Amino acid sequence: MALATAPTAVIAEDEPVLARTLTRLLEQVWPELRIIGVAEDGLRATELGLAHAPDVMFLDIKMPGRTGLEVAEAVADDWPDDRAEPLFVFITAYDSFAVPAFERAAIDYLLKPATAERLQQTVERLKARLAGRAASPDAGNRAALMQRMQSIAAPQTEPSERIKVIRAGLGNTVRMIPVADVVCFEATEKYVNVVTPSGEALVRMSMRELMVRIDSPDFIQVHRSVMVNANAILSATRDENGHYSLAVRGLQRPLKVSRAFGHLFRPM
Incomplete structure (x- = not known):
């Protein structure tokens, strides 16, 4: 170009x-x-x-x-x-x-x-x-750029505001989901889908805000719209086009890794 x-x-x-x-x-x-x-x-x-x-x-x-x-x-x-x-x-x-x-x-x-x-x-x-x-930029720098862009206009939070438990509404019930139990977070147009081994739930929160407030160092971003619990990742498979997909404990489907974050899964 x-x-x-x-x-x-x-x-x-x-x-x-x-x-x-x-x-x-x-x-x-x-x-x-x-x-x-x-x-x-x-x-x-x-x-x-x-x-x-x-x-x-x-x-x-x-x-x-x-x-x-x-x-x-x-x-x-x-x-x-x-x-x-x-x-x-x-x-x-x-x-x-x-x-x-x-x-x-x-x-x-x-x-x-x-x-x-x-x-x-x-x-x-x-x-x-x-x-x-x-x-x-190289892949690592591109990933950092995306993360910086996603933090634009994110609310400034104090440590007391950080999220340890996700409160997900299911009809008249509020499901309390410890962050440690979450397999991954997936952004949709208006919500974030909270995925656990026992099911999924939607919360009305942007991925941008969640990235700032989540009280856990274990979640890594692997796609613009996906954060995954590193402790739940079983393996990463690279296809012939250079794209990685993740096998995640408690999830029956693979998770796609954006090319910008593929460097996170290259062999050491």
């Missing part, structure tokens, strides 16, 4: 009129940008991103197939370790997605309808990042 040539971009927008409008505005405010593909759904956006390795991806968040957030995660997971990942800009009509967007290291977040003036600010930010970005 060297910038000796014109910068490149992929646009993902399921509304053709809005896709054409964004293309036209980008031609106005960033004429040297080369748009190499426009996708109408999240699956196609992922394909274009991995096939063409653009410098920038403009992603609508609500799309068929995959959301823009899921596209960014899928592209980052399969991105070659020796190349700098695309810069992600999310565009949506829903400002409630701002925090999840920045958790995925977004460069900017635009509300529809995008204007030339607001897009110009985004372009200046992208140009500065592209000009100042050197080689791609």
Whole structure:
């Protein structure tokens, strides 16, 4: 992704009129940008991103197939370790997605309808990042970057506020789950799924907040949306594409490890 040539971009927008409008505005405010593909759904956006390795991806968040957030995660997971990942800009009509967007290291977040003036600010930010970005961080640094981004806007907590027991509501019952009994935490759109050997429960808390407040050194992040109890990990298996999956005690399904965290499981 060297910038000796014109910068490149992929646009993902399921509304053709809005896709054409964004293309036209980008031609106005960033004429040297080369748009190499426009996708109408999240699956196609992922394909274009991995096939063409653009410098920038403009992603609508609500799309068929995959959301823009899921596209960014899928592209980052399969991105070659020796190349700098695309810069992600999310565009949506829903400002409630701002925090999840920045958790995925977004460069900017635009509300529809995008204007030339607001897009110009985004372009200046992208140009500065592209000009100042050197080689791609190694896998360990990328993992640290993700963790820093996920801590943005996390509430500052005192030691007395740290969580030792998860209180999960199940109808009229509140289930008390000791943190030590948890196999893993999995983030969903609005909740965190708390997985134990005896079952699963949802809590209304972001993964970002949970990472700050959990009172245990045993949990490690293995994916943008997954933390796992290191004491429950039985083995890590690497496939032909270089991706690791974990066999975890008390869990019948494997847990996927993001490429950025794969270095945690390489042989010593």
